[in-house]
Amino acid sequence: MKLSFPSSYHYYTKVQSPNLLPEIPRFAARGPRWRAHMDYSTTTTTRRHRRKDNNKVIVVMGATGSGKSRLSIDLITRFLPSSEIINSDKMQVYKGLDITTNKIPSEERLGVPHHLLGEFDSADPELTPSKFRSIASSVISDIASRRKLPFLVGGSNSFIHALVVDRFDPESDPFDRSHSISSELRYNCCFLWVDVSFTVLSDYLCRRVDDMLDSGMFDELAESYDPNEDDSVPRTGLKKAIGVPEFNRYFQKYPPDGGKRRGMMMIDDDTNPEEDVERRACYEEAVKAIKDNTCQLAKRQIGKILRLRAAGWDLRRLDATEAFRAVMVASDAGERAAAVWEKQVVEPSVKIVKRFLDE
Known part of the structure; x- marks a missing residue:
C-alpha cells in the first residue's frame, strides 16, 4: 500500500x-x-x-x-x-x-x-x-x-x-x-x-509488503533468482535489498523454473497437498521475515536521524x-x-x- x-x-x-x-x-x-x-x-x-x-x-x-x-x-x-x-x-x-x-x-x-x-x-x-x-x-x-x-x-x-x-x-x-x-x-x-509514530508506521509497512506482493514482487524476485549464486560470498548491491535474501531461501527449496502461478506461489501440476502446505508455510515465513526486517530498517533509520539531530x-x-x-x-x-x-x-x-x- x-x-x-x-x-x-x-x-x-x-x-x-x-x-x-x-x-x-x-x-x-x-x-x-x-x-x-x-x-x-x-x-x-x-x-x-x-x-x-x-x-x-x-x-x-x-x-x-x-x-x-x-x-x-x-x-x-x-x-x-x-x-x-x-x-x-x-x-x-x-x-x-x-x-x-x-x-x-x-x-x-x-x-x-x-x-x-x-x-x-x-x-x-x-x-x-x-x-x-x-x-x-x-x-x-x-x-x-x-x-x-x-x-x-x-x-x-x-x-x-x-x-x-x-x-x-x-x-x-x-x-x-x-x-x-x-x-x-x-x-x-x-x-x-x-x-x-513507529507503531503506526510499522503497521503501514506490513500492509505495504502485502500490496507489493499483490503488485508482482514475487514474480520480480523469482525472475532475478540465481540458483548458482554462492551464499558464502558477501552480498552487494541489489542482493542486499530486503526481499531478496528472504525469498532466496524459499526459491532454494522451491525453484521457480517450470512452475505455474497459483495465488502467490509457484506450484507444479503434480504438487501433492502435503507439499502444498509446506510450501505455503515456507512462503509465509519469507513474507514475515520481509515485514520484520523492513520494520527493523525503519527503526534503524529513525535512530540515525535522531543522531544527526542530536549532533546539531x-x-x-x-x-x-x-x-x-x-x-x-x-x-x-x-x-x-x-x-x-x-x-x-x-x-x-x-x-x-x-x-x-x-x-
Missing part, C-alpha cells in the same frame, strides 16, 4: 501560493534562523551550520515508507517547478527490482526529473557513501548551473551524511556511536524530516502520523487522509521552504 490520496483533492482550493523559486541557483548568506512552529519535540537550540558552498539544497528525509517521495513531488509540482530530485536511497540507485525496492513509478513522478534512480548496474562495484558523495555533488553542481533547485530525497542517512557534511571520512562510520557527527555542512541545507543538524520535523493513521483506518478514508496530509505535512513544509529560500 502506497501513501496515496484521491487525485480530485486540490490543495490550490485552500492555498493559492506563487512559485516559491524565482530562478536563482545560488543565494546570499543566510539570515537569522527560524524554527518551525510544528516541531514540538525540539528542546535544545540547534547550532548554526557552517558551510563553504552557498548552493541551497532541500533534503527530504525519513524512515522507509514515511512519504518522502510523496512530499517532494507535492512541493515541486505545486510550488517549485524549477527543481530536480536526487535519489539518496542506496537500493534504488540500482537498475531492477523496482517493486521490491519501492522505486517511485514513472507516472507518479509527474514529469519531475530524477537523478541516480535506477542508474547503476548491481553487478558493478557497490556504490559506497564516498562514491555517492562524489557523484551526487557533481549532480548538484549541474542542477544549480541550470538555475534549478536540487532536492535530495531518500532514506539512506549514510548517503545523506556523506554528501552534505563538510569533511567526510570514508573510513569511519558516523552512526556507530564511537565517532562524533559534525554539524559543519558544505551546502546550505533545508532538512525536512517526515516522521511517523537543523531537522524540521513534520509529523505525518495522523495522515498515515487515516489511511490505515479504512479503504474509503482517502479524502480525510489527503486533508490531514496537506494540513500537517505539506502546508508546514511550504512555510519552511519559503522562509529558507527567502533568507
Whole structure:
C-alpha cells in the first residue's frame, strides 16, 4: 500500500501560493534562523551550520515508507517547478527490482526529473557513501548551473551524511556511536524530516509488503533468482535489498523454473497437498521475515536521524502520523487522509521552504 490520496483533492482550493523559486541557483548568506512552529519535540537550540558552498539544497528525509517521495513531488509540482530530485536511497540507485525496492513509478513522478534512480548496474562495484558523495555533488553542481533547485530525497542517512557534511571520512562510520557527527555542512541545507509514530508506521509497512506482493514482487524476485549464486560470498548491491535474501531461501527449496502461478506461489501440476502446505508455510515465513526486517530498517533509520539531530543538524520535523493513521483506518478514508496530509505535512513544509529560500 502506497501513501496515496484521491487525485480530485486540490490543495490550490485552500492555498493559492506563487512559485516559491524565482530562478536563482545560488543565494546570499543566510539570515537569522527560524524554527518551525510544528516541531514540538525540539528542546535544545540547534547550532548554526557552517558551510563553504552557498548552493541551497532541500533534503527530504525519513524512515522507509514515511512519504518522502510523496512530499517532494507535492512541493515541486505545486510550488517549485524549477527543481530536480536526487535519489539518496542506496537500493534504488540500482537498475531492477523496482517493486521490491519501492522505486517511485514513472507516472507518479509527474514529469519531475530524477537523478541516480535506477542508474547503476548491481553487478558493478557497490556504490559506497564516498562514491555517492562524489557523484551526487557533481549532480548538484549541474542542477544549480541550470538555475534549478536540487532536492535530495531518500532514506539512506549514510548517503545523506556523506554528501552534505563538510569533511567526510570514508573510513569511519558516523552512526556507530564511537565517532562524533559534525554539524559543519558544505551546502546550505533545508532538512525536512517526515516522521511517523513507529507503531503506526510499522503497521503501514506490513500492509505495504502485502500490496507489493499483490503488485508482482514475487514474480520480480523469482525472475532475478540465481540458483548458482554462492551464499558464502558477501552480498552487494541489489542482493542486499530486503526481499531478496528472504525469498532466496524459499526459491532454494522451491525453484521457480517450470512452475505455474497459483495465488502467490509457484506450484507444479503434480504438487501433492502435503507439499502444498509446506510450501505455503515456507512462503509465509519469507513474507514475515520481509515485514520484520523492513520494520527493523525503519527503526534503524529513525535512530540515525535522531543522531544527526542530536549532533546539531537543523531537522524540521513534520509529523505525518495522523495522515498515515487515516489511511490505515479504512479503504474509503482517502479524502480525510489527503486533508490531514496537506494540513500537517505539506502546508508546514511550504512555510519552511519559503522562509529558507527567502533568507
